[in-house]
Amino acid sequence: MPAGKPAGIACVNLDDAFSCPLFGRPERPDLCAQFKPELSVCGDSREHAMQLIELLEIATEA
Ligand code: SF4
Numbered sequence: 001m002p003a004g005k006p007a008g009i010a011c012v013n014l015d016d017a018f019s020c021p022l023f024g025r026p027e028r029p030d031l032c033a034q035f036k037p038e039l040s041v042c043g044d045s046r047e048h049a050m051q052l053i054e055l056l057e058i059a060t061e062a
Pocket of ligand 1: 011012013014019020022023028029
């Protein structure tokens, strides 16, 4: 997604199992490879992560 990804829209690379098929491959964007998971951002489950993402989107909306 070279033009960026709007909030609330999943990455086009995400597969049906919510996994990244580019993980570990050279085609994976540098930004993704550099991201270090943190509990304060990722939570401890998918549901927790979605709650945190929603809060971050509200806090950063323009
Ligand atoms: S790691 Fe990056 S490329 Fe892979 S699904 Fe997530 S955002 Fe998309």
